[in-house]
Amino acid sequence: EPEVTQTPSHQVTQMGQEVILRCVPISNHLYFYWYRQILGQKVEFLVSFYNNEISEKSEIFDDQFSVERPDGSNFTLKIRSTKLEDSAMYFCASSPDSNQPQHFGDGTRLSIL
Amino acid sequence: GESVGLHLPTLSVQEGDNSIINCAYSNSASDYFIWYKQESGKGPQFIIDIRSNMDKRQGQRVTVLLNKTVKHLSLQIAATQPGDSAVYFCAASNNNAGNMLTFGGGTRLMVKP
Numbered sequence: 001e002p003e004v005t006q007t008p009s010h011q012v013t014q015m016g017q018e019v020i021l022r023c024v025p026i027s028n029h030l031y032f033y034w035y036r037q038i039l040g041q042k043v044e045f046l047v048s049f050y051n052n053e054i055s056e057k058s059e060i061f062d063d064q065f066s067v068e069r070p071d072g073s074n075f076t077l078k079i080r081s082t083k084l085e086d087s088a089m090y091f092c093a094s095s096p097d098s099n100q101p102q103h104f105g106d107g108t109r110l111s112i113l
Numbered sequence: 114g115e116s117v118g119l120h121l122p123t124l125s126v127q128e129g130d131n132s133i134i135n136c137a138y139s140n141s142a143s144d145y146f147i148w149y150k151q152e153s154g155k156g157p158q159f160i161i162d163i164r165s166n167m168d169k170r171q172g173q174r175v176t177v178l179l180n181k182t183v184k185h186l187s188l189q190i191a192a193t194q195p196g197d198s199a200v201y202f203c204a205a206s207n208n209n210a211g212n213m214l215t216f217g218g219g220t221r222l223m224v225k226p
Contacts, residue, residue, distance in 0.1 A: 004156075006156075033214075035216075042216045042217065042219070043157065043204075043214075043216040048212050048213060056213050099145075101147055101159045101162050102147075102159075102212065102214060103159055104149070104157045104158070104159075105156050107155075107156050
């Protein structure tokens, strides 16, 4: 069964550094998402992406965050200047269209020191 | 805004029994609901979904019930197995907010042999 894959599984970064989290969505999916889950808290929506542009974003997704689909297979989340509170699990998801279930990757654990 | 919450943080059941996990939502505009299972170290795994024009949907060993009057949905797992042990999340969205899923806090299901 096709899967969403995320790399790396664990990223440790110094505060203030830039970090890029990578995702390969399921190949025939057209909608892409990023969510995060701070330890012990709910999964929170960050951003949705369709047709090479952001279709929806939450208040969390401020100017420090950006997303990109640099080629036909990758979908990336960049945090420009990381803060301690960015430490969380970051999940990528994709869906075939807007009315189908979102399928999640296994996440990247981001630890900011 | 949307808030989605779960009634119980932990549910312990005997192997072979049926499990019922409950979820309440607050936004009456929510029109799509989905249940995910999350095992340790993995991302949310799609179980079953339901749209607001239905009140029941069945899958393999799972049933989702939706009560729009009281804004409540439940996940029923028949003949619970040890492999069902995980954290279960409900999530909701509505067409006006694109595909943004709002997650509940999760219920940990523990299956006793």
